[in-house]
Amino acid sequence: MKMAAAGSLLPLMEALSESNDLWAPIVEDGQVVFGRWKGESLPDNYRVTDNSPKELLLPQTESLMRFEGVYDQLDIKEEPIEGPKVAFGVRPCDAAALDLIAEVLGSDDYPDERFGQRKDSTTVVTLACDEAGEHCFCRAVGGSPASDRGSDIMIYPTDEGYLLRAVTGAGQDILRQCESALDPAEGGDVESAAADCEDIEMPLAEEISPDGVTEDWHRVFESPIWEQLAGRCRSCGICGYVCPTCYCFALFDDLRGNSGVRFRGWDSCQFEDYLLMAGDHNPRPTETERTRQRFMHKLHYFVSRWGEYGCVGCGRCADKCPVGIHMLAAIKELEEVV
Amino acid sequence: MRQLQKQLRQEAEDAFADGHVEVFIGYQEGFERARPVPVFVRDRESVQEMVLNEFSGVSLSKYLLREAERAQEDASIGIVARGCDGLGIERLLYDQCISREQLYIVGVGCPGVVDPEKAAQLCGEIPVAAEVEKQQVVLQTSSEELTVAKEEVLRDKCLKCDDPTPRIYDALLGEEIQRGPVRQNRFDGVEQLEAVSDDERYEFWVRQFDRCLRCFACRNVCPACSCVTCSLEEEEPQWLKRSTSSSEQFMFHFTRAYHVAGRCVSCGACEEVCPVGVPLMLLNEKLLKDVGELFEEPSPHLPSETEPLGEFSYDDPEGWRGEAGQS
Amino acid sequence: MSVDWKPKIVGFACRWCAYAGADLAGTSRMKYPPSIRLVRIPCSCRVDPSFVVRAFQRGADGVLVAGCHPGDCHYTTGNYLTRRRFSLAKRFIQYMGIEPERFRVEWVSAAEGGRFAGLVEEMTEDIRKLGPNRKMRERL
Known part of the structure; x- marks a missing residue:
């Protein structure tokens, strides 16, 4: 257990950046985004960044391979993966989300190699929360503001400074690198620091609970509530793209004569053409089915497959949806159904 | 209200x-x-x-x-x-x-209209009520009442x-209201950006577009984007690749803005829904400003029977004359 | 910048005038830099401003759109529409950061072989001074 100097994590970030590719919340034109660190201290009072750190493991778009030639003379070159990274100042919900996506993309049966390699080479340094944001509700979906799930190092803010704890071996290695920027934590009690974060006020988490939805899902599925909720949906991709636990992607080729690149990029179930099939059949033709799919997936399908909610309660959808169709609103409406 | x-x-x-x-x-x-x-x-x-x-x-x-x-x-x-x-x-x-x-x-x-984010910044919490008065706005939180200037708390688009x-x-x-609440110059932002060098402007847009998630919210909310099949989703020819490289982001934002050139009503909805704060109105307003200057439309954002790019006049100016490299 | 870099210009030329003008420059044995690749189009108003962005994406250092002089359009009014459209697009592309020298719109009649050659020469020289274009460039 180490302690960083009170008041600022900057020396620690500087030390980390010396031999690592450091990513952290940065301010860009007034927006707090998760991006490559540029030498500044963490933004004041940020809760979650606009984009989620899942981008590091599952980039918005990436090229998978380059190919050239025809038929049996096809030359395929796999695209190398960029080097190791350190993700700093990740919030516990986002760190947990990385672990949650790994259940799907890192499963033993069908591992996604590129995701797996990136996950193994990314060290996650998580900053526990000392205050809940306007739309935070991690506790309602099984998370916690002090959770170390998906993290390699935990940082707990206290009145005297920041207490650091290595969660994994990789975390320990990284901590050793930047020992000079840290003070020994004399008398610091990491347990109580964690407990303080654990106990922060989170009004929304008390207010809503998705538990009933999972149990009574037949009734939920048939509920007319979806039509009301989805009526105002604009079929854009905001909710899926800012969500730290959404992992859908599509593959596409960029062809130039006999050569080309195969890309993959995010896709969202809220787009009209997401499930469009040959012959023009669309199993989810309107906003109603698509909205229902999004919430059913996170509150029921995911639960029955993986035993936990497919939502970490970061509140980004509530922040960003321009017409207020988000997890909080959905759960609140559904509570009246079940 | x-x-x-x-x-x-x-x-x-x-x-x-x-x-x-x-x-x-x-x-x-x-x-x-x-x-x-x-x-x-x-x-x-x-x-x-x-x-x-x-x-x-x-x-x-x-x-x-x-x-x-x-x-x-x-x-x-x-x-x-x-x-x-x-x-x-x-x-x-x-x-x-x-x-x-x-x-x-x-x-x-x-x-x-009061911007809830701005209001929350000022009050420390999202207010429960607000009243827009002649000179100012009164915000009501659970515990106090706060009087602030309109510029501080109305949505950006309302200020223009x-x-x-x-x-x-x-x-x-209610009654017809003739004047906007504040009426800042619509083109201030555009003029500032025009004043910097080409390279700086390019860097500015690269930074803005790199944040773009391609969620298409800006297009979906736009009353001028009413095509049955959007050219950005056309696959043959595929004008926009689904890759979000910087180059493709330029194609996306150029096309989106240019396709509503002369038809944008300056409602500001695109910029308002953007989850990552891309200043889309700086693109739309540039086109509006030029439409106004070149084709002598006093209020280029007001819709009319004919649109500037659907017609021409024999004595139109050549917008590129007098620029560097152009004889 | 590599020593043997030469500007690459994509030219969209109306088949009735500018393209014929380029032809005349050739048959008259006029000399101009081999930096331009002409794309023959039915009328300058066929050029969608996206073509220009696409050319820059795919490696052009400069783009020229050339059509009939106003009043001379083979289809009577095509180039009047071009004039409106590109008055806006020209400024807009510059607003996005492309140097104005890299993108030009010009009128060239079928009789103006000399003018065409001169234009290409002028543009090539301007772009040579600027160096290769990296903006909007696609990296595959």
Whole structure:
């Protein structure tokens, strides 16, 4: 257990950046985004960044391979993966989300190699929360503001400074690198620091609970509530793209004569053409089915497959949806159904 | 506003009673008080759910496209419209996406809409109520009352508004308001950006576009984007690759803005819905500014029968003359 | 910048005038830099401003759109529309950060072989001074 100097994590970030590719919340034109660190201290009072750190493991778009030639003379070159990274100042919900996506993309049966390699080479340094944001509700979906799930190092803010704890071996290695920027934590009690974060006020988490939805899902599925909720949906991709636990992607080729690149990029179930099939059949033709799919997936399908909610309660959808169709609103409406 | 809300409900109720609307598009209470959401009222009883207050400002006009498609042939659609939505509706009318007979427009003389984010910054929490007065805005939180200047708390787009009252309506709530609440120069931002070097401007846009998630919210909310198949989704030829490289982001934002050039009504909805704060209005306003300058349109954002890029005049200027490298 | 870099210009030329003008420059044995690749189009108003962005994406250092002089359009009014459209697009592309020298719109008649050659020469020289274009460039 180490302690960083009170008041600022900057020396620690500087030390980390010396031999690592450091990513952290940065301010860009007034927006707090998760991006490559540029030498500044963490933004004041940020809760979650606009984009989620899942981008590091599952980039918005990436090229998978380059190919050239025809038929049996096809030359395929796999695209190398960029080097190791350190993700700093990740919030516990986002760190947990990385672990949650790994259940799907890192499963033993069908591992996604590129995701797996990136996950193994990314060290996650998580900053526990000392205050809940306007739309935070991690506790309602099984998370916690002090959770170390998906993290390699935990940082707990206290009145005297920041207490650091290595969660994994990789975390320990990284901590050793930047020992000079840290003070020994004399008398610091990491347990109580964690407990303080654990106990922060989170009004929304008390207010809503998705538990009933999972149990009574037949009734939920048939509920007319979806039509009301989805009526105002604009079929854009905001909710899926800012969500730290959404992992859908599509593959596409960029062809130039006999050569080309195969890309993959995010896709969202809220787009009209997401499930469009040959012959023009669309199993989810309107906003109603698509909205229902999004919430059913996170509150029921995911639960029955993986035993936990497919939502970490970061509140980004509530922040960003321009017409207020988000997890909080959905759960609140559904509570009246079940 | 409380008075206007009462009037609105009355108007809507009468419209249903007369049987001349099938659906009424307005606002209802959202998850939070300061974030009302669009609602589609389909019967007389539900009219009481409708709200109209200082926060209800989400753009509604684009919904008409979908509702008109789904509505019975002779049924009409009611909609509540502030000035900006009024222009959006005009846009759809001139583009022949909907017909005037089909609409029952309840206009609002709009004093400006409070931005909940800005208000939360000022109050430390999202206020529960607000009142836009002549000179200032009074915000009401759970514990206190705060008086602030309009510039501090109204939505950015309201600060540049020239058209607080819709130009077309069937009924008007309150009085016609002629002047926008603050009326900052519409093109300040554009002029600042024009003044920097080409390289700096390029870097500026690279940074903005790199944040873009390609969620298409800006396009989906735009009343001028009414194509059945968007050229950005066309696969043959594929104008826009699905890769989000910097190069493709330029193609996306160039195309989106240019396709509404001369037709943008400056409602600001695109910029407002952007989850990552891409300053889309700086693109739209540049085109509006040039349309105004080159083709002598005094208010290029106001829709009309003919559009600047759909017509020409024999003595048009050549916009590129006098620029570097151009003889 | 590599020593043997030469500007690459994509030219969109109306088949009735500018393209014929280029032809005349050739048959008259006029000399001009081999930096331009001409794309023959039916009328300058066929050029969608996206073509220009696409050319820059795919490696052009400069783009020229050339059509008939106003009043001379084979289709009577095509180039009047071009004039409006590109008055806006030209400024807009510069607003996005492309140097104005890299993108030009010009009128060239079928009789103006000399003018065409001169234009290409002028543009090539301007772009040579600026160096290769990296903006909007696609990296595959």
